[in-house]
Amino acid sequence: MMEQPKRTDISTLGEFGLIKHLTSDFPIQNTSTLKGIGDDAAVLACNDKKILVTTDLLLEGIHFDLTYVPLKHLGYKSAVVNFSDVYAMNGQPKQMTISLGISKRFSIEDLEEFYSGIRLACEIYGVDLIGGDTSASMTGLTISVTCIGETDTPVYRNGAKENDLICVTGDLGAAYMGLQLLEREKKLFDAGEQTQQEFSGKEYLLERQLKPEARKDIIEELKKRNITPTSMMDVSDGLSSELLHICTQSEKGCRIYEEKIPIDYQTAVQAEQFNMSLITAALNGGEDYELLFTAPLGLHDQIEALPGIRIIGHITDASLGCALITRAGNELSLQAQGWNSLKK
Amino acid sequence: MMEQPKRTDISTLGEFGLIKHLTSDFPIQNTSTLKGIGDDAAVLACNDKKILVTTDLLLEGIHFDLTYVPLKHLGYKSAVVNFSDVYAMNGQPKQMTISLGISKRFSIEDLEEFYSGIRLACEIYGVDLIGGDTSASMTGLTISVTCIGETDTPVYRNGAKENDLICVTGDLGAAYMGLQLLEREKKLFDAGEQTQQEFSGKEYLLERQLKPEARKDIIEELKKRNITPTSMMDVSDGLSSELLHICTQSEKGCRIYEEKIPIDYQTAVQAEQFNMSLITAALNGGEDYELLFTAPLGLHDQIEALPGIRIIGHITDASLGCALITRAGNELSLQAQGWNSLKK
Numbered sequence: 001m002m003e004q005p006k007r008t009d010i011s012t013l014g015e016f017g018l019i020k021h022l023t024s025d026f027p028i029q030n031t032s033t034l035k036g037i038g039d040d041a042a043v044l045a046c047n048d049k050k051i052l053v054t055t056d057l058l059l060e061g062i063h064f065d066l067t068y069v070p071l072k073h074l075g076y077k078s079a080v081v082n083f084s085d086v087y088a089m090n091g092q093p094k095q096m097t098i099s100l101g102i103s104k105r106f107s108i109e110d111l112e113e114f115y116s117g118i119r120l121a122c123e124i125y126g127v128d129l130i131g132g133d134t135s136a137s138m139t140g141l142t143i144s145v146t147c148i149g150e151t152d153t154p155v156y157r158n159g160a161k162e163n164d165l166i167c168v169t170g171d172l173g174a175a176y177m178g179l180q181l182l183e184r185e186k187k188l189f190d191a192g193e194q195t196q197q198e199f200s201g202k203e204y205l206l207e208r209q210l211k212p213e214a215r216k217d218i219i220e221e222l223k224k225r226n227i228t229p230t231s232m233m234d235v236s237d238g239l240s241s242e243l244l245h246i247c248t249q250s251e252k253g254c255r256i257y258e259e260k261i262p263i264d265y266q267t268a269v270q271a272e273q274f275n276m277s278l279i280t281a282a283l284n285g286g287e288d289y290e291l292l293f294t295a296p297l298g299l300h301d302q303i304e305a306l307p308g309i310r311i312i313g314h315i316t317d318a319s320l321g322c323a324l325i326t327r328a329g330n331e332l333s334l335q336a337q338g339w340n341s342l343k344k
Numbered sequence: 345m346m347e348q349p350k351r352t353d354i355s356t357l358g359e360f361g362l363i364k365h366l367t368s369d370f371p372i373q374n375t376s377t378l379k380g381i382g383d384d385a386a387v388l389a390c391n392d393k394k395i396l397v398t399t400d401l402l403l404e405g406i407h408f409d410l411t412y413v414p415l416k417h418l419g420y421k422s423a424v425v426n427f428s429d430v431y432a433m434n435g436q437p438k439q440m441t442i443s444l445g446i447s448k449r450f451s452i453e454d455l456e457e458f459y460s461g462i463r464l465a466c467e468i469y470g471v472d473l474i475g476g477d478t479s480a481s482m483t484g485l486t487i488s489v490t491c492i493g494e495t496d497t498p499v500y501r502n503g504a505k506e507n508d509l510i511c512v513t514g515d516l517g518a519a520y521m522g523l524q525l526l527e528r529e530k531k532l533f534d535a536g537e538q539t540q541q542e543f544s545g546k547e548y549l550l551e552r553q554l555k556p557e558a559r560k561d562i563i564e565e566l567k568k569r570n571i572t573p574t575s576m577m578d579v580s581d582g583l584s585s586e587l588l589h590i591c592t593q594s595e596k597g598c599r600i601y602e603e604k605i606p607i608d609y610q611t612a613v614q615a616e617q618f619n620m621s622l623i624t625a626a627l628n629g630g631e632d633y634e635l636l637f638t639a640p641l642g643l644h645d646q647i648e649a650l651p652g653i654r655i656i657g658h659i660t661d662a663s664l665g666c667a668l669i670t671r672a673g674n675e676l677s678l679q680a681q682g683w684n685s686l687k688k
Contacts, residue, residue, distance in 0.1 A: 008452040010448075010450065010455070012452070018455070019476070021452070025463065030470065033439055033472040036472060037476070042441070044474075044492065047391045048391075051388075051395060053441060053475060054475065055475060055490055056477050057477040057478075057479055057486065062482060063479070095386065097386070097490065102354065107351040108354055109350055109351060111362070115366045126374065128370070130379075130388075131386045131399060134401075135359070135401055135407070136403075138403065138405040138406060138483065142401065142445070144488035146397070146399055
């Protein structure tokens with residue numbers, strides 16, 4: 001009898017565990033490879049400049065739902081989420097490639113719509129489309145984007161120091177609330193109910209979900225003021241998850257304060273209407289594409305004076321772990337409950 | 345009544361037409377972007393060095409069939425076909441990213457197999473794995489690879505000059521014959537027929553299909569001898585298709601000679617067994633990953649003396665068109681009948 005091959009379910013590791021497991025045995029062979037797997041982007045040396053490389057795979061039915069996402073928005077978002085990774089390395093995106101797998105149900109006009117979104121993103125962010133691959137697909141739409149950027153001083157996830165300020169841009173949780181709105185609308189529609197859900201007053205939530213922006217403005221502002229974060233990443237999977245990445249890679253702990261986490265008024269109203277936990281949405285919602293960074297304590301007053309940046313806590317010794325201090329003064333351990341398509 | 349939106353089928357344009365149509369209105373905004381869409385790889389300036397970027401999307405059911413492709417081989421091939429694009433720009437591959445969309449039927453052990461193929465390719469070709477994205481997929485396996493390379497002197501598709509020699513490395517058509525062998529075996533197996541098709545004596549054909557190599561050796565050899573091709577690309581879609589790209593982009597014509605096209609003995613035997621046209625397989629088969637290049641006539645004797653390179657014809661004025669001269673002396677117009685997943 002033949003022995004059955006061992007078969008371990010992927011969900012036992014999850015996305016980050018799986019990548020770590022599979023890529024642990026890949027030694028770096030080229031001196032130009034400064035940073036490989038494990039940050040928002042890889043870093044390559046090219047004389048005194050550093051080249052950043054980041055890539056994203058977006059699959060229909062997993063990352064987007066074409067029943068409520070217009071193709072132009074999808075094109076825009078596919079580009080911008082990659083630009084966001086480059087900004088999160090303290091870089092400027094310069095070039096991108098886009099590969100598409102297209103099933104028979106898409107027409108040339110559909111793809112023109114998609115590319116008009118890509119073009120808009122390229123114009124606004126000053127990025128050149130330099131290549132890609134286009135193929136038939138047996139099933140849904142497959143999108144793969146790679147973005148190349150440049151920086152003089154890359155900022156990694158592993159540079160946070162004890163007592164550093166923890167800062168976050170914009171506000172959190174709105175993109176997640178936008179998604180909830182769209183999902184509920186879809187369910188009602190599928191159930192055949194006569195509903196035109198009233199979206200007025202909720203435009204911000206929908207825009208955050210459907211047409212996110214990357215924080216080019218913040219990177220430029222920090223540069224102008226000679227502020228270099230000690231660590232940085234973008235908030236794509238949720239604040240908790242990202243902060244744990246920074247703390248793990250920096251071998252540090254952290255304390256953040258519920259009352260300081262920036263949340264938009266519409267997000268709060270919607271959480272109440274849906275009877276959802278607002279703080280959970282803000283901590284674990286994901287897709288905000290805001291920047292999370294740490295900076296030396298000495299910059300406190302300078303950073304506090306900047307519009308659009310909120311100081312939400314500080315870095316501690318690793319032994320203290322990572323926790324949220326609630327409004328009631330309780331200490332809750334931070335958990336990575338954000339987006340992870342490979343977890344059960 | 346609502347007007348129906350216009351819906352043009354993608355097959356009316358095909359892959360190359362579609363890409364051209366969709367990307368025609370993307371102006372270059374960065375001075376570091378030396379060459380965008382339209383060659384084996386894009387070219388970016390970084391001081392005196394040039395960075396090459398190429399990407400490929402491989403979809404289950406379109407580009408590979410897991411019923412007869414072992415996952416380790418698939419990993420190896422996914423990497424090597426991208427390295428081949430970098431060599432085709434006269435470059436050296438240095439870094440790669442790999443993104444995977446994985447459905448539930450894959451286990452961790454399956455992915456270990458796949459990554460062992462990637463690792464082997466990285467070792468042999470000296471390439472660093474620097475990143476990627478891993479996600480669940482609703483359907484089959486999705487693979488997206490981006491490769492970064494370097495060169496001092498990129499060789500484009502548009503540099504062929506009148507009277508240049510047309511050269512091709514290795515031999516052509518074997519990978520296509522390997523695919524035919526595997527496809528027929530699968531059909532017999534599916535039909536429940538008791539067959540262990542005899543693959544002995546056909547190992548070369550299977551290897552060319554399942555485990556192709558990129559021509560790192562040729563690029564090194566040419567460099568050692570100070571030979572810089574005037575134009576170059578790799579043969580992935582078939583010799584005819586590639587030669588037409590070079591001639592179109594260089595605004596030239598060509599003559600190639602049937603008797604000079606390099607074909608392995610096993611390929612010829614198999615074509616006869618299958619009652620297929622050998623020259624059609626060699627011209628349109630695809631997936632050979634050999635290099636097709638042009639070089640000045642004055643290098644004739646030097647190139648002819650190199651092992652593994654065959655001079656198969658010459659570049660002409662555009663007015664003469666692109667043709668194959670058969671053994672019987674007839675002139676046949678070259679057609680791009682190679683791989684195009686988006687054509688009807």
